Amino acid sequence: MLDSTPKEMIQRKVGLINPAKTCQPIGAMYAALGIYRCLPHSHGSQGCCSYHRSHLTRHFRDPIMASSSSFTEGASVFGGGANLKTSIKNVFEIYDPDIMAVHTTCLTETIGDDIPSILSTAEVPEGKRVIYASTPSYVGSHITGFSNMTTGMVNCLVEPGEKEKKEQVNVLPGFVNPGDMREIKRMLKELGIKFIMFPDTTGVVDSPMTGRYQMFPRGGARVKDIQDSGSSKFTIALGFFASSEAAFLLDRKCSVPPVVLRTPVGIKATDEFLMTLRNRFIQDIPYELEEERGQLVDIMTDTHFHFHGRKVALFGDPDMLTAMTEFLLSLGMIPAYVLTGSPGALFEKEINTMLKAAGVEGKVRAAGDLFELHQWIKNGPVDLLIGNTYGKYIARAEDIPFVRLGFPVMDRSVHSYLPVVGYRGAMRLIEMISGALLDRADRDAAEEDFELVM
Amino acid sequence: MSVFEPGSIVEERKDFIHTKGRQKKSLKCDSDSIAGCVSQRACVYCGARVVLNPVTDAVHLVHGPIGCASYTWDIRGSLSSGSELYRNSFSTDLQEEDVIFGGEKKLTAAIDQLVEKYPTKLVFVYATCIVGVIGDDLEAVCKNASLRHGIEVIPVESSGFIGNKAAGYRAACHALLRLINSGVNQDNNKVEKIPMSVNYLGDFNLAGEAWIIQNYLHPLGIKVNTNFTGDSTYRSLKDAPKASLNIIQCAGSMAFLAKEMEEMFGIPYMNISFLGVEDTSGSLLRIAEFFNSHKAVKAAEELINREEEIVKPLIEGYRREFQGKKAAVYVGGGFKAISLIKQFREIGIEVVMVGTQTGRPEEYETISDMVEEGTVVLDDANPTELEKFMMEKEAHLLVGGVKERPLAYKLGIAFIDHNHDRKHPLSGFAGAVNFAGEVYSTLCSPVWKYLK
Ligand code: SF4
Ligand code: SF4
Numbered sequence: 001m002l003d004s005t006p007k008e009m010i011q012r013k014v015g016l017i018n019p020a021k022t023c024q025p026i027g028a029m030y031a032a033l034g035i036y037r038c039l040p041h042s043h044g045s046q047g048c049c050s051y052h053r054s055h056l057t058r059h060f061r062d063p064i065m066a067s068s069s070s071f072t073e074g075a076s077v078f079g080g081g082a083n084l085k086t087s088i089k090n091v092f093e094i095y096d097p098d099i100m101a102v103h104t105t106c107l108t109e110t111i112g113d114d115i116p117s118i119l120s121t122a123e124v125p126e127g128k129r130v131i132y133a134s135t136p137s138y139v140g141s142h143i144t145g146f147s148n149m150t151t152g153m154v155n156c157l158v159e160p161g162e163k164e165k166k167e168q169v170n171v172l173p174g175f176v177n178p179g180d181m182r183e184i185k186r187m188l189k190e191l192g193i194k195f196i197m198f199p200d201t202t203g204v205v206d207s208p209m210t211g212r213y214q215m216f217p218r219g220g221a222r223v224k225d226i227q228d229s230g231s232s233k234f235t236i237a238l239g240f241f242a243s244s245e246a247a248f249l250l251d252r253k254c255s256v257p258p259v260v261l262r263t264p265v266g267i268k269a270t271d272e273f274l275m276t277l278r279n280r281f282i283q284d285i286p287y288e289l290e291e292e293r294g295q296l297v298d299i300m301t302d303t304h305f306h307f308h309g310r311k312v313a314l315f316g317d318p319d320m321l322t323a324m325t326e327f328l329l330s331l332g333m334i335p336a337y338v339l340t341g342s343p344g345a346l347f348e349k350e351i352n353t354m355l356k357a358a359g360v361e362g363k364v365r366a367a368g369d370l371f372e373l374h375q376w377i378k379n380g381p382v383d384l385l386i387g388n389t390y391g392k393y394i395a396r397a398e399d400i401p402f403v404r405l406g407f408p409v410m411d412r413s414v415h416s417y418l419p420v421v422g423y424r425g426a427m428r429l430i431e432m433i434s435g436a437l438l439d440r441a442d443r444d445a446a447e448e449d450f451e452l453v454m
Numbered sequence: 455m456s457v458f459e460p461g462s463i464v465e466e467r468k469d470f471i472h473t474k475g476r477q478k479k480s481l482k483c484d485s486d487s488i489a490g491c492v493s494q495r496a497c498v499y500c501g502a503r504v505v506l507n508p509v510t511d512a513v514h515l516v517h518g519p520i521g522c523a524s525y526t527w528d529i530r531g532s533l534s535s536g537s538e539l540y541r542n543s544f545s546t547d548l549q550e551e552d553v554i555f556g557g558e559k560k561l562t563a564a565i566d567q568l569v570e571k572y573p574t575k576l577v578f579v580y581a582t583c584i585v586g587v588i589g590d591d592l593e594a595v596c597k598n599a600s601l602r603h604g605i606e607v608i609p610v611e612s613s614g615f616i617g618n619k620a621a622g623y624r625a626a627c628h629a630l631l632r633l634i635n636s637g638v639n640q641d642n643n644k645v646e647k648i649p650m651s652v653n654y655l656g657d658f659n660l661a662g663e664a665w666i667i668q669n670y671l672h673p674l675g676i677k678v679n680t681n682f683t684g685d686s687t688y689r690s691l692k693d694a695p696k697a698s699l700n701i702i703q704c705a706g707s708m709a710f711l712a713k714e715m716e717e718m719f720g721i722p723y724m725n726i727s728f729l730g731v732e733d734t735s736g737s738l739l740r741i742a743e744f745f746n747s748h749k750a751v752k753a754a755e756e757l758i759n760r761e762e763e764i765v766k767p768l769i770e771g772y773r774r775e776f777q778g779k780k781a782a783v784y785v786g787g788g789f790k791a792i793s794l795i796k797q798f799r800e801i802g803i804e805v806v807m808v809g810t811q812t813g814r815p816e817e818y819e820t821i822s823d824m825v826e827e828g829t830v831v832l833d834d835a836n837p838t839e840l841e842k843f844m845m846e847k848e849a850h851l852l853v854g855g856v857k858e859r860p861l862a863y864k865l866g867i868a869f870i871d872h873n874h875d876r877k878h879p880l881s882g883f884a885g886a887v888n889f890a891g892e893v894y895s896t897l898c899s900p901v902w903k904y905l906k
Contacts, residue, residue: 051525064860073617
């Protein structure tokens, strides 16, 4: 289907062709699902909410609930205050969540609905909470939306706590799958460190089958824990784009110092994550984690010749790409093209620095689209493509092996349960990448070159 | 016992739900969803996009922020026998400054750029919510672009908030009519009709369904002139006025277009359905009879006999497996719901709950007449209601779309996709067998044994 993408590079000034990002509210919705008994609420027309739920449903294969202000023409002329207030009343009456997380849409932002002031006069039942984030999609991307809602949690829930800090760490995992959040929590538990993680979508979008439908499954960060995050010793924000804003705000509000780290994908970023914790808490790294690291290095040694010098094109969300680029370099691969749909000059700078340090030539782009990536590949072929489901079009058109990673992945299952973070996640990534490369080698091998052991 | 338990259904929703045999027959529908409900409904843009997207050789340019375009990128599953242009996602990706200063310039530039890059005779420009609010003059931008490039650039007035999905269907029909009617000195009313030809309205060629129907009509000596809109092209749509009859599969999206075409080009129309054996056979006969051709009727009868002989035993085999099973239906339009009730009857499954997103009053009446006592009928339901009634009515199977699938699974209920995500054709005789087969594979999967 993408056979029509021309090879000669075309200069474009406006618009996107085959986007590598989507809009803020879906990120906000996902973040909100990471609070226990929280109903995300989309303040806008029904369409957005419906699309966001469908998209998340396709990726997670779990029911994704969110209510909508169900805008009509009247609301868009007279403002959506009344709709939002009715929504709050109805949501608590019908669905009875503990907390409602309101995000805006392009429409409500454009007509200028002022959410804080609407909320200040809304009737919220005793003991219930309403938090909010501003998420116009003509700014940023779904990652910005995720970041904004995480920041909204700090903004609306956390109060300046005691001066005396507790021996605990806040961990903001960023826009990753519940499988990744589980793995991050497991590492923290292995270390024996007390932590507060938010948002935490484990148990919400990967909830178990019980034969009963629960609108609010058991998972998610507890409101009281989020509130308590102001008393933590420090905050680890995993991923600059998705997590740092909230961490900075926590610092401003409650003097909890932030440490911004890469999403712990690959050996180096995982090392950094664990070392930061070890150093701050003067902890030993438990043998279990050391063993895993040793296994990972063992695997990397066993397989390094599969990877060395292979060219990769990768696209997706900025935090994941930064970590992935680092990991691919550690495998001896060449991240030839790295493209995100999210805007951010910092992204380009960071990746370029990494590539330069490794002596690798590569093209890097923020706020790009898949048309552009495809053109690059046409002009300089790669051995492997890594990205979300939409990459399959390019992979097919150019006949390149393809590894699905990131959001959304809508044509495969299980991915959201299994981690790519930590040492174990790195093992899984290696399996995925070498599987794709070696399957291709098998497929392409001439009869006389077809080998049993590879 | 009332279907309403205190607290389970919001007061305002009660008029949208009724149980056959218990209350008055009329059901409230066609109105806006209630703020604060989890609705399964979508927006005007969504309605317009699903109808127009299968036009294969058009550039579908979404004028708005990125989301609206990225969520509709190739989710339809409509197949094409030619161009694949429609499977791309084009967006003006409006930014903050565009929202403040207006997006017309950007739109103009985007159209120019796309037209230069992709050879096309047709561009659809979809308005999203924000465009309605910032007040871009789509009409003017499109008209200018049209003149500049000598092609059709058609605005689709689909700002999401001006109604629901049904309003989007209408916006799409307006755009299609515009396309048909515009151009050099066309007097479509005088166009010579092709004898024994039909336009097939409301089939989007999901999993190649439109092709199946074409293959049925062909041996009857009936030509499908234009498909709306599955596997259609600029050229084929322009030729639409030449048909002698419009047959409508999806009435929800296409009834309006058919009425307009009758008025403009004198083409009569007929509702048909190719879902299930009974409907397929009946529809083929009615189409043949319309043309008053003995030959066509005879050919239809032959085809029906031949096909029924093949599929009936297959379906009978499945039917035996389905004894005592009950189904729930929650789909987009009323017409599809009606067909599904019949189709379930064919395979021996009772329908105990029927809901739609955008059903019309007369459709709900038909549904009400068809179903058994005690069946729950509901409009614009939310997941809580779906759950409640499926459990209460002890449904074993749900037919729905993407958002309903995991809901059913979580309840331990089998599921069939009757929406864009379907992978096998469900139309015609072949489709009837596929349908039974799909019901079988989900209903009788061993997976349900591991639930407890
Ligand atoms: S913005 Fe409007 S047009 Fe776009 S998806 Fe939302 S409701 Fe539909
Ligand atoms: S209008 Fe904005 S929020 Fe809604 S889908 Fe489009 S981009 Fe997303």
